[in-house]
Amino acid sequence: MTYTRRTLLAAASAAALLIQPLAAAAQDLPRNVRMVIGSTSTGGDTYQNSAIIADALAAHLGINVKVDAVGATEAFKALARDKRGNTIMIFHDQSYLGNLYGVTGYDDPFEGYTVGATVAINPGNAYLVPCTSPYQSMDDILKAAEAGERVRVAIQPGGVSEIGFSAMKNAARVRAPGSEANLVPVNTGAQSDKNQAMWDDLADVINGSIQANEQFTQLPQDDRKCMRFVWITARAETLEQAPEAGMGGTTRDDMLKYASPQTSVTLDGEKDFTFDKEFFFLFNKEMDPGVIAQIDTALTEIFAKGEIQERQKEAFFIPNFLPSEAAQQHLGDKRDTYRKVIAEISGDS
Numbered sequence: 113m114t115y116t117r118r119t120l121l122a123a124a125s126a127a128a129l130l131i132q133p134l135a136a137a138a139q140d141l142p143r144n145v146r147m148v149i150g151s152t153s154t155g156g157d158t159y160q161n162s163a164i165i166a167d168a169l170a171a172h173l174g175i176n177v178k179v180d181a182v183g184a185t186e187a188f189k190a191l192a193r194d195k196r197g198n199t200i201m202i203f204h205d206q207s208y209l210g211n212l213y214g215v216t217g218y219d220d221p222f223e224g225y226t227v228g229a230t231v232a233i234n235p236g237n238a239y240l241v242p243c244t245s246p247y248q249s250m251d252d253i254l255k256a257a258e259a260g261e262r263v264r265v266a267i268q269p270g271g272v273s274e275i276g277f278s279a280m281k282n283a284a285r286v287r288a289p290g291s292e293a294n295l296v297p298v299n300t301g302a303q304s305d306k307n308q309a310m311w312d313d314l315a316d317v318i319n320g321s322i323q324a325n326e327q328f329t330q331l332p333q334d335d336r337k338c339m340r341f342v343w344i345t346a347r348a349e350t351l352e353q354a355p356e357a358g359m360g361g362t363t364r365d366d367m368l369k370y371a372s373p374q375t376s377v378t379l380d381g382e383k384d385f386t387f388d389k390e391f392f393f394l395f396n397k398e399m400d401p402g403v404i405a406q407i408d409t410a411l412t413e414i415f416a417k418g419e420i421q422e423r424q425k426e427a428f429f430i431p432n433f434l435p436s437e438a439a440q441q442h443l444g445d446k447r448d449t450y451r452k453v454i455a456e457i458s459g460d461s
Contacts, residue, residue: 141406142198145169145177148191150184150203157234157323160427161391162202165231168414169407184210185217191225195398200407202231204391206271208447212454215270221394222444228393228404229411230439233430235346235354236322237389238370239265239276240329242310243338250280250343250375253317257284257294266298266306266315272389273306273319275450276345279385281457283377292457311337322367323428326360343377344370345387353430385453390432390446392439408435 147166151158159181166177182190184206191201210218221227239250247253247263257263265280267273277297284292298315300306303324309315322344331338341362344351348371351364358364368374372384379385395404411433414420421431434442 140400140402141173141175142196143175144198145175146190146199147177147179148182148187148199148201149179150187150201150206152181152183154181157236157321157389157429158202158204158391161232161234161424161429164420164423164427164429165202165411168420169410172410172414188217188219188225191394191396195396197396197399197403199396200228201225201394202391203394204234204272204389205275205387205443205446207394208443209271209275209450212447212451213270213274222440222447224397226395226397226399226404226436227440227443228395228436229408230390230392230432230434230442231411232391232424233346233350233432234321234323234389234391234428235344235350235367235430236324236428237272237276237345237387238320238322238325238341239280239317239343239345240310240320240325240339241317241342243331243333243335243340245316245340247316247342250377253280253295253342254284254287254291254377258288258291260294262294262296263317264296264298264315266300266309266318268301268306268319269297269299275387275453276319276343278450278453278457279345279377279379279387282379282453283385285457286378286381307337310339317342322359322362326362330361341367341370343375345385346371347386347388348372348374350388350430353425354428355425359428379449379453387450388430388432390443391429392443393436404436411435 149158149162162179166179170177187201190199207221211220241247265277267277281292281295298309300309306318310318328337328339351367351371354364356364372386377385415433424431
């Protein structure tokens with residue numbers, strides 16, 4: 113489901129009208145809030161995005177909000193222990209993709225927790241090849257698989273890194289059934305491991321990001337670390353909201369060339385597969401719904417002011433506020449689409 117800016121503003125306005133005034137809501141919120149995140153890095157996109165939201169909530173409500181980078185497993189455990197509202201969580205699509213891929217420690221967040229508001233998108237999820245690669249595009253890669261060539265793709269299995277690879281295999285299956293077997297995963301760890309797999313000639317394609325890999329696309333063509341984008345999974349509508357200058361030496365128009373529809377990775381022969389990495393709140397299932405409503409109200413007012421959007425864009429995030437009810441529907445629909453993709457390539461459909 114796609115939400116336009118007009119839809120978002122209408123939903124936000126409705127939420128603000130239906131929920132009690134902020135002054136009353138703030139009295140019910142804990143004075144000290146721990147915001148756990150599904151990452152252990154304090155330099156990654158999850159921490160950066162969460163810190164922006166935490167700072168805005170703290171200033172707006174006059175409370176203390178501390179971001180705690182404990183990682184996914186510990187974050188879910190902490191959330192499950194606290195139904196008072198002292199502990200809340202921000203994570204991204206990994207929360208349900210991990211469950212779909214069967215990763216240990218990932219229960220269905222739609223069943224075990226309450227999914228809350230979305231706040232931002234990282235539009236940077238991408239796939240790259242060496243500058244010396246014969247593959248100039250995703251079409252070249254899919255044609256190579258159809259011709260019987262073995263194409264090795266470095267990913268970190270079980271979530272955001274793998275969903276694009278699953279989409280590649282699904283597109284190969286739709287275009288030429290059986291050719292998906294020629295797209296072979298090279299399971300690695302963090303981004304540095306994926307990069308190294310390319311540089312060591314252990315992978316032909318790697319999952320990366322605009323933020324982490326754009327610098328390597330600016331290197332001289334004969335530098336062994338030089339890379340080229342072949343696919344950015346974000347929707348064109350998302351990328352069009354990015355700053356025109358883009359990032360580094362890659363402008364917004366450059367990025368759009370690697371996204372649908374200019375770069376097509378088919379979902380079903382008619383529509384293209386796209387993936388926006390979205391950040392959203394998660395709450396204890398038994399937490400007072402009124403506290404969730406109060407957070408929705410605060411976020412509605414924060415985003416109505418417009419200042420947080422500028423800060424998000426400076427960090428190359430795309431503002432994406434949806435109140436809890438709309439977010440649950442949107443993310444549930446998104447989860448169902450990716451479940452079908454994963455089932456198709458695993459033969460479980």
